[in-house]
Amino acid sequence: MKRTVIVLLGIVCLTALCFGCGLAKKPGGGNEPETKPTTVVSGNGEGMDFQSIRIAESGSMAYSTVYYAEKTDTGLHLEYYMGNYYWDGNDQKEDKQMIHQLDGDEALYEQVAALVEKYDLASWDGFSGSDPNVLDGYGFTLEAVLADGTTIFASGSNKFPDGYHGFIGEMDALLSREEITETIFDAGDYSIELPESWLNNVTALFREGYVAFEVQTEVQNRTILCIYNEPYEYGNGGEDYQTIKKYHKEGSDWYIVIYRYPEADSAYEEMNDAQKAICDSLDDDMQKIAKSLKLK
Numbered sequence: 001m002k003r004t005v006i007v008l009l010g011i012v013c014l015t016a017l018c019f020g021c022g023l024a025k026k027p028g029g030g031n032e033p034e035t036k037p038t039t040v041v042s043g044n045g046e047g048m049d050f051q052s053i054r055i056a057e058s059g060s061m062a063y064s065t066v067y068y069a070e071k072t073d074t075g076l077h078l079e080y081y082m083g084n085y086y087w088d089g090n091d092q093k094e095d096k097q098m099i100h101q102l103d104g105d106e107a108l109y110e111q112v113a114a115l116v117e118k119y120d121l122a123s124w125d126g127f128s129g130s131d132p133n134v135l136d137g138y139g140f141t142l143e144a145v146l147a148d149g150t151t152i153f154a155s156g157s158n159k160f161p162d163g164y165h166g167f168i169g170e171m172d173a174l175l176s177r178e179e180i181t182e183t184i185f186d187a188g189d190y191s192i193e194l195p196e197s198w199l200n201n202v203t204a205l206f207r208e209g210y211v212a213f214e215v216q217t218e219v220q221n222r223t224i225l226c227i228y229n230e231p232y233e234y235g236n237g238g239e240d241y242q243t244i245k246k247y248h249k250e251g252s253d254w255y256i257v258i259y260r261y262p263e264a265d266s267a268y269e270e271m272n273d274a275q276k277a278i279c280d281s282l283d284d285d286m287q288k289i290a291k292s293l294k295l296k
Contacts, residue, residue: 047113048122049147055168056083059138063097065208067171069112071147076109078102080175082208098188100175100206108174115170116144119163125152129159140164178204180213187211189229190245190256193292195285201274209234212261215278217270224264224279225286228257244290258290 051071056064063082070077082097116122121144131137139157146152154161180202185192194202198213203221205212213225228234231250233243234257245256264279271279278285 047110047115048117049113050116051145051147051149053112053116053121053144054142055171056141057138057168058140059136064141066096067168067175069171071109072103075103075105075107076112078104078108078112078175080172080206097208099208100178100188102175102178112171112174115167119167121152121167122146122150124154124161124164127154127156127161129156131158134158176206178206180204187227187229188296189249189254190293190295192227192289192294194289195278195281197274197278197281201278215271215275217267217272217275219267219270222263222267222270223261224282226259226261228255228259230255230257233257234259242286242290245293245295247295256293258286260286 049071050069053069054066055068056066058064063084066079066081066083068079068081079096079101080099081101082099084095085092086095087093121142124142130139134157137158140155140160142152142154144152179200180194180198181200183194183196183199185194185204201215202224203214203216205214205221205223209230210226210228212223213227214221214223216222231252231254233255234241240259242258243255244258247254247256260282264282268276268279
């Protein structure tokens, strides 16, 4: 009888232990997004298939910062630009000041589709919020079309749906940064030839009006060179800023100015040998880059 009781107690304890382990492994509201029933398996990963996404962020400026993605026959087209809607008398049109655009394959499409699923853009539909206590700041407008034709619209002023900033941050990383893997560099209005030593060692950061070339040290990204493209002659008139091209665009004079950024010297000790070698020859390479510039 005692042996039977001991066996039964052992079975009960083992069952409770297994049940407890099961509870411990069950997600309890962590950072991992839940899988939604609308998830579509796309190639190597999971994602929510879409036709197009357009997010416009607006602040005090007349133009909005726009992130745009559109499915193509071969993959995905991405655009990052300053946009402004206007009426031409009959139709609404958009003026674009392109910062960076790229065309990618199916892998890039799957990457963005995974972000759409990760941040659950479908749940943003109908979101409309504002914070009247914020006198300044910015707002957003989202317009998206899923693969099945479902439309998503959301907007806000200093209030955003859950996951908004995460999604924008990852889209910005896709569109604003590009690792230098080829010597011929396309900067939009012009192209330049970069040193071979920069390949896989330097990253380009695209922003409105300029491209910054960076190296990743053990501390952080350090800018070594900037090339400005503005409708005025950027700089303080010193020798550090060199105007390498003046041209006519949009009814006014534009200037392309090259500038050796101070971090090429101040962050020198943080750099590895390859990065230091790039900075050591930077002055000579700047002149070669300037001579290689070609307007489109």
